[in-house]
Amino acid sequence: xxxxxxxxxxxxxxxxxxxxxxxxxxxxxxxxxxxxxxxxxxxxxxxxxxxxxxxxxxxxxxxxxxxxxxxxxxxxxxxxxxxxxxxxxxxxxxxxxxxxxxxxxxxxxxxxxxxxxxxxxxxxxxxxxxxxxxxxxxxxxxxxxxxxxxxxxxxxxxxxxxxxxxxxxxxxxxxxxxxxxxxxxxxxxxxxxxxxxxxxxxxxxxxxxxxxxxxxxxxxxxxxxxxxxxxxxxxxxxxxxxxxxxxxxxxxxxxxxxxxxxxxxxxxxxxxxxxxxxxxxxxxxxxxxxxxxxxxxxxxxxxxxxxxxxxxxxxxxxxxxxxxxxxxxxxxxxxxxxxxxxxxx
Amino acid sequence: xxxxxxxxxxxxxxxxxxxxxxxxxxxxxxxxxxxxxxxxxxxxxxxxxxxxxxxxxxxxxxxxxxxxxxxxxxxxxxxxxxxxxxxxxxxxxxxxxxxxxxxxxxxxxxxxxxxxxxxxxxxxxxxxxxxxxxxxxxxxxxxxxxxxxxxxxxxxxxxxxxxxxxxxxxxxxxxxxxxxxxxxxxxxxxxxxxxxxxxxxxxxxxxxxxxxxxxxxxxxxxxxxxxxxxxxxxxxxxxxxxxxxxxxxxxxxxxxxxxxxxxxxxxxxxxxxxxxxxxxxxxxxxxxxxxxxxxxxxxxxxxxxxxxxxxxxxxxxxxxxxxxxxxxxxxxxxxxxxxxxxxxx
Numbered sequence: 239x240x241x242x243x244x245x246x247x248x249x250x251x252x253x254x255x256x257x258x259x260x261x262x263x264x265x266x267x268x269x270x271x272x273x274x275x276x277x278x279x280x281x282x283x284x285x286x287x288x289x290x291x292x293x294x295x296x297x298x299x300x301x302x303x304x305x306x307x308x309x310x311x312x313x314x315x316x317x318x319x320x321x322x323x324x325x326x327x328x329x330x331x332x333x334x335x336x337x338x339x340x341x342x343x344x345x346x347x348x349x350x351x352x353x354x355x356x357x358x359x360x361x362x363x364x365x366x367x368x369x370x371x372x373x374x375x376x377x378x379x380x381x382x383x384x385x386x387x388x389x390x391x392x393x394x395x396x397x398x399x400x401x402x403x404x405x406x407x408x409x410x411x412x413x414x415x416x417x418x419x420x421x422x423x424x425x426x427x428x429x430x431x432x433x434x435x436x437x438x439x440x441x442x443x444x445x446x447x448x449x450x451x452x453x454x455x456x457x458x459x460x461x462x463x464x465x466x467x468x469x470x471x472x473x474x475x476x477x478x479x480x481x482x483x484x485x486x487x488x489x490x491x492x493x494x495x496x497x498x499x500x501x502x503x504x505x506x507x508x509x510x511x512x513x514x515x516x517x518x519x520x521x522x523x524x525x526x527x528x529x530x531x532x533x534x535x536x537x538x539x540x541x542x543x544x545x546x547x548x549x550x551x552x553x554x555x556x557x558x559x560x561x562x563x564x565x566x567x568x569x570x571x572x573x574x575x576x577x578x579x580x581x582x583x
Numbered sequence: 584x585x586x587x588x589x590x591x592x593x594x595x596x597x598x599x600x601x602x603x604x605x606x607x608x609x610x611x612x613x614x615x616x617x618x619x620x621x622x623x624x625x626x627x628x629x630x631x632x633x634x635x636x637x638x639x640x641x642x643x644x645x646x647x648x649x650x651x652x653x654x655x656x657x658x659x660x661x662x663x664x665x666x667x668x669x670x671x672x673x674x675x676x677x678x679x680x681x682x683x684x685x686x687x688x689x690x691x692x693x694x695x696x697x698x699x700x701x702x703x704x705x706x707x708x709x710x711x712x713x714x715x716x717x718x719x720x721x722x723x724x725x726x727x728x729x730x731x732x733x734x735x736x737x738x739x740x741x742x743x744x745x746x747x748x749x750x751x752x753x754x755x756x757x758x759x760x761x762x763x764x765x766x767x768x769x770x771x772x773x774x775x776x777x778x779x780x781x782x783x784x785x786x787x788x789x790x791x792x793x794x795x796x797x798x799x800x801x802x803x804x805x806x807x808x809x810x811x812x813x814x815x816x817x818x819x820x821x822x823x824x825x826x827x828x829x830x831x832x833x834x835x836x837x838x839x840x841x842x843x844x845x846x847x848x849x850x851x852x853x854x855x856x857x858x859x860x861x862x863x864x865x866x867x868x869x870x871x872x873x874x875x876x877x878x879x880x881x882x883x884x885x886x887x888x889x890x891x892x893x894x895x896x897x898x899x900x901x902x903x904x905x906x907x908x909x910x911x912x913x914x915x916x917x918x919x920x921x922x923x924x925x926x927x928x
Contacts, residue, residue, distance in 0.1 A: 293855055308859045472854040494854035506851035509817040509839035510638055513866035514653045521858035 245346030550574025590691030895919025
């Protein structure tokens, strides 16, 4: 069987904020018979659009090899990403046509998963498939592991979440509330702040774009200090959070979106405060926490079923919407998890 | 019994590098009968001179209350510091005249230790008293706890130590070598570098003042990356170390001398690298690690007795030498632990 596969690839390295014109559609004919034995061809249904991908598209990213999530992507190369799809042709006896799978797919209508690729059969468990790209996938695990394993949030502690209406942040805040923490989020628009304080049940939230002095804003919101800061932003926000942290406070850092485009200033948290207050700043990636994956899935399914937790999703339709969805992340146009639906199940 | 006590106090807040003229001698008559019941008067023999004291002398330090090590010192107030002394008058039945004690004394000929003060009887165990202000006191515990408890250095790992000929750094490097690590230190003069590579047995060392690009220098010294960075410096050195760290690398940060005087730039470690490489930056103070104190003392005494470890001390004599010894720390004039001998035993 031969298929024409259309993918979204970069036209060039991207060193600033991404624009739609940095991307193009590439068509290529794929055939299982020309792939290594045991390969599987999957039709993409939903794919995840994540800010960290930008760090892989920079001109200096080719030497990165810390993690499969970090390897550089040269212009024209396939952009692998988390997604959910359906098997259309299988050379692997474990999979057959029609199986739903979740794992590392790509920004394309199809992808060829070679032996050893990171994917598994997917049981939707009664949830929309899009949840399996967000709340029940890497975004959810990042929120859960970052808050509990890295940030070690305890009941009654004060938690600050930046990019709080984003794919990970909106789940972090809800996990923290359900755990008995006091939670304040920052976001970049009035509508996002209202979502946080309303539907998502944050104790409080603020629009950072309306605050001239984030350090002072955090002091007002946390008169007794911050115990855990869940950082997806870096830059000035990280500095301000550190300045307001309690003794033995923890920063769980999984993203630094303000630093990805090179336009924001790099975080220079006050090291004297870090030392005297014994603050921990810990970078992490969720694949390091697969050991808590089953706990995470079980807790999250319970919360979603009982409607104590909401998965907010920002879904665009069609392969061609990937570049604008991705570029939009850096203008804060998304609310919740950014997903592109490539095809209907 | 009445005594005239001469102390070294600050004349003003100090917001830049300290100068001798920022200090003065103050005389005051003390008498045990006018102190709270249970107080003890101690004659200082050796007192510790430490860079962190500068952070307590700044105009904005009065609100600090993270730790007794961090409380602000207003002009004219006594400067408490680690020291060794001899009891001259005691209202506490646990202590009698002539007892040697170690603990928080002060920059003065005498100090009055009120009930609850942090000090204890001292058994010199055959070592010079000055060792009980440095290698066997807070400097040693900082080195030991920072390297093993915070940095979690393992045999075979690669350790970078800044301010490596300083009070803490020269012990860190020796502990690390004795533990089977590969150790490189940075220091600020040719003589210091020679001391590190020679007498102290570091695998390698460099003079940071002769290096235009510390990041590149570290890349050369650590072609396989840094696992543990023991940071007493902050600023550019911290950035360069983070840029050269391995996956899951640890920064044990106990000082930021380059940032204390406000002249150096604040560290802005690349958060994208911190995240992808899952780096931990942990501030710490040694009093949090009293649980390992007896292990530390036993290991350090063994190393010193077997001459596998050397305690390098930079001892000046007389109360009046405190201001110049302290100011000298910020010009790198000291080698090893800076101590002032106030009186002969």
